[in-house]
Amino acid sequence: MLESEVPQEGNVTLGGHRKAVYARGADGKIQIVQSAGWEVEEIVTRQAVDDLNQLAEDARQRVASGETSALEYHMHKARMDVPLLSQTSGVWQWRIRRHFQPAVFAGLSTTQLQRYADALGLTVDQLKQAK
Amino acid sequence: MEFQHSQASHCESGVMSAMLRHHGLPISEPMAFGLSSAISFAYLPIVKINGLPLVAYRMPPKAIIKGLQKPLGLKMRFETFRDPQAGTQRLNELLAGGEIVGMQTSVFWLPYMPEDLRFHFNAHNVLAFGHDSASGEYQLSDPVFETPVTCPADALQRARFAKGMLAPKGLLYYATGKPSTPDWTVVIPKALKKTTRIMLDTPLPIIGVRGIRRLASAIEGLQPDKAKMFIGQVVRMQEEIGTGGGGFRFIYASFLQEAADLLARPRLNELSEALVDIGDEWREFALSAARMIRDREPLATPALANKLRQIADHEQAFYRDLRRAA
Numbered sequence: 001m002l003e004s005e006v007p008q009e010g011n012v013t014l015g016g017h018r019k020a021v022y023a024r025g026a027d028g029k030i031q032i033v034q035s036a037g038w039e040v041e042e043i044v045t046r047q048a049v050d051d052l053n054q055l056a057e058d059a060r061q062r063v064a065s066g067e068t069s070a071l072e073y074h075m076h077k078a079r080m081d082v083p084l085l086s087q088t089s090g091v092w093q094w095r096i097r098r099h100f101q102p103a104v105f106a107g108l109s110t111t112q113l114q115r116y117a118d119a120l121g122l123t124v125d126q127l128k129q130a131k
Numbered sequence: 132m133e134f135q136h137s138q139a140s141h142c143e144s145g146v147m148s149a150m151l152r153h154h155g156l157p158i159s160e161p162m163a164f165g166l167s168s169a170i171s172f173a174y175l176p177i178v179k180i181n182g183l184p185l186v187a188y189r190m191p192p193k194a195i196i197k198g199l200q201k202p203l204g205l206k207m208r209f210e211t212f213r214d215p216q217a218g219t220q221r222l223n224e225l226l227a228g229g230e231i232v233g234m235q236t237s238v239f240w241l242p243y244m245p246e247d248l249r250f251h252f253n254a255h256n257v258l259a260f261g262h263d264s265a266s267g268e269y270q271l272s273d274p275v276f277e278t279p280v281t282c283p284a285d286a287l288q289r290a291r292f293a294k295g296m297l298a299p300k301g302l303l304y305y306a307t308g309k310p311s312t313p314d315w316t317v318v319i320p321k322a323l324k325k326t327t328r329i330m331l332d333t334p335l336p337i338i339g340v341r342g343i344r345r346l347a348s349a350i351e352g353l354q355p356d357k358a359k360m361f362i363g364q365v366v367r368m369q370e371e372i373g374t375g376g377g378g379f380r381f382i383y384a385s386f387l388q389e390a391a392d393l394l395a396r397p398r399l400n401e402l403s404e405a406l407v408d409i410g411d412e413w414r415e416f417a418l419s420a421a422r423m424i425r426d427r428e429p430l431a432t433p434a435l436a437n438k439l440r441q442i443a444d445h446e447q448a449f450y451r452d453l454r455r456a457a
Contacts (some may be wrong), residue, residue, distance in 0.1 A: 001149075001381060001409055015245030018277060020138045022161070022381035024407060030385035032140065034277070040414075040421040046180075047424055049247050051360065079239065079251060081181065088296035121240070121289065128243045 003033050010038025013045040052079050062112060063130040069105030071096070073130040078120045089119035134260040136272040136279045140378055141257040143195045144169065145234040146233050149258055156310040157205065160274075165386025166318060166438055167198025170323040171381050171447075174337045174346040178296070182298045183364040186346060188200075192254035192297060196233070196304060198361040202318035206308035211300040215292045218282065218301030224306060226262045226269075233258055237293030243273070249395055253297040259287075315393040323390070323457035330450045338454025340447045349440035350432050358432055362420045369417055380410030398456045405449050412442050 001023045008125040017125045025031055058078035062068040075085050075096075093110075099105050099116075110124065117127045134153055139145025144164040146281050151158045166171070173192045178185040190198075200207055212218035225232050237253045239246055260279075261270030267284040282290075291301045297365045330339040346365070353361055369378075384406040391399035422428040423435070 001407065001414065013245060013247035015247065017245060019275060020140045021378055022140055022385050025272075027169075030381065030388055030403070031408070032138070036140075040366065040417050043421040043425055044363045044417075045247055047359070047363045048250070048367060052181075079249070084251060084295045 003031075007038035007040075008034045008036045009039050010044075011039070011042040013037075013042055013049070022079065026114055058112050063102075064101055069102045071105055072100045072129040074116075074120050074122060074127055080120075085116075085119060089115050090131050091115060094111050134258075134272065137274075139274035141189075143192065144362060144382070146256040146258050146272075147195055147199055148307060149272060149274065150231060150233060151199075151203070151205070151310055154221055154306050154310055156312065158203075159385075159389065160387055161382050161385035163195060163199060164379075164382050165326075165390065166322050167195040168322045168329065169195050169198065170316075170326055170383045171329055172342045174342040174349070176337070176349065180364070181363055184349075186365050187367045188369055192235070193217055194325055199289045199310075202313050202322065203310040204308070204313070205306060205310040208307050209306050211304045212292075213300075215288050215301065218291060220289050222259060222269075222303060223262055223264075225303065226259060229270075230305050231258055231260045233304040234287075234291055235299035236287070237291035237295075237299065237427060239288075240274075240286055240290035240293060241282060242286050242306045243271075243276075251293070251295055253293055253299055259378050272310035274392050278284070288321070295431050315390075319390045323453055327454040327457065329452045330446065331454070340443050340450065345444065347436040347443065349422050350439065353432050353437035355430065358430060362432075362435060363424050366420045369413060378410075378411060380406055384410065392414055396456065402456060403450065405445075405452070406431055409442065409445050409449060411439070412445065416442065 001021070003023045003025045006021055006023045014037045018036055020032045021035045022030050023033045056073060059073040059076050061066060063070055063073050075082070082093050082096055085091075086096055090094075097098070099108065112125045113127055117124045119125065133151070137149060139148060139160045141160070141164065143162045146162040146264045148158055149164045151163065169183045169190045171187065171396075173187040175185040175187070196207055199205055210221060212221065222232060222234070234257055235253070236255050236257055237251060238255045239251045239298035241249070241255070258272040258274075258276070259269050260272055263270070268281045268286055269284065271280050271282050273280055291299055293299065333339045336342070350362060350365070384403045387406065391397060391403065416435065419428060419438070420435060423430045
């Protein structure tokens with residue numbers, strides 16, 4: 001990659017940051033050059049983020065229709081899956097899945113809710129609502 | 132001594148380059164990367180990230196930190212913690228003692244990261260060089276950022292004690308001995324040979340040049356409904372913050388140029404150019420994959436697989452030449 005070929009088209013997922021890449025200058029020396037971002041990176045990052053957002057949105061709608069608990073929504077919102085939430089909270093996976101049932105979730109103790117809230121970086125009140 | 136931040140392309144080599152510079156041995160990021168034989172390729176179908184296989188374009192985390200000890204006569208101390216409080220306390224102690232401290236963190240919990248890049252990736256390296264005990268904020272040198280950043284104490288503790296794959300367990304590392312300028316004619320050829328061994332001779336078919344071919348076959352065999360997420364993941368691993376466009380190939384090419392000067396071996400300059408061309412091929416691969424994801428080109432997994440096989444052939448030829456030149 002030549003210095004003049006370093007992508008500068010911008011990448012919204014970088015949030016205005018510029019990254020450093022190595023490219024060949026006019027004198028043939030490879031050196032560090034700042035890049036405002038490459039469209040390719042934007043496409044693949046958006047693809048992953050959109051996929052995760054879609055999971056959260058699906059869950060939100062299922063919470064609204066009473067098919068799942070707010071826990072599932074917040075798990076996806078935190079870009080986690082059941083195995084990761086299990087490791088972070090120390091709750092077994094089968095128990096987490098059981099807590100996706102709205103009736104079971106509604107009966108959870110404050111201690112148990114606090115564990116989930118800590119793992120997800122939320123307060124207990126935030127955890128109870130799917131928004 | 133005042134700590135100097137500088138931006139790097141990759142977090143681990145950037146952290147080590149900054150740390151060595153701070154300890155009086157100015158070494159560029161590419162030199163830190165090349166000397167620790169950090170370039171590689173691995174396709175790990177069993178290790179899943181969000182249900183998709185892991186593809187790595189470099190050696191596993193900590194390979195650079197550990198790999199620099201022997202050639203530079205450097206002693207690094209590593210500490211992990213079971214209790215997050217203890218980990219934070221130890222960090223404060225070290226900072227109060229004037230140490231600069233490397234840490235392994237999860238990108239997801241670092242508030243200064245752009246929102247869209249905050250995935251659960253647990254092997255991001257940053258340096259801490261200051262702590263404001265009044266506000267509790269830490270001054271961090273994150274090598275992929277242009278300037279130093281600050282981070283609140285609770286967020287940093289979360290990031291250091293995130294769970295999941297490659298969990299950092301609060302890992303701290305710092306230098307305990309002074310590094311010394313090595314005999315380049317010994318350490319560089321050694322590092323080059325190690326790299327060629329990994330890329331050409333690893334007995335596992337998923338590591339090195341064979342790993343690239345294995346990935347090509349996997350892409351060829353994808354079901355159309357799964358294909359876009361899969362190739363997106365492959366490109367993301369290649370392009371995600373810090374590395375950019377087959378970035379490790381370009382970093383290593385820069386290292387080869389430095390090595391050519393230090394050893395007075397112009398052959399390494401030629402090889403550096405060959406590797407820049409290979410890096411550009413990785414970029415072309417990423418570009419056509421991204422176009423397929425966005426439906427600007429029809430999805431054609433065999434074409435992508437063929438591109439990868441071509442890259443594998445070129446990398447194989449490159450590392451064979453490098454072996455002869457080392």
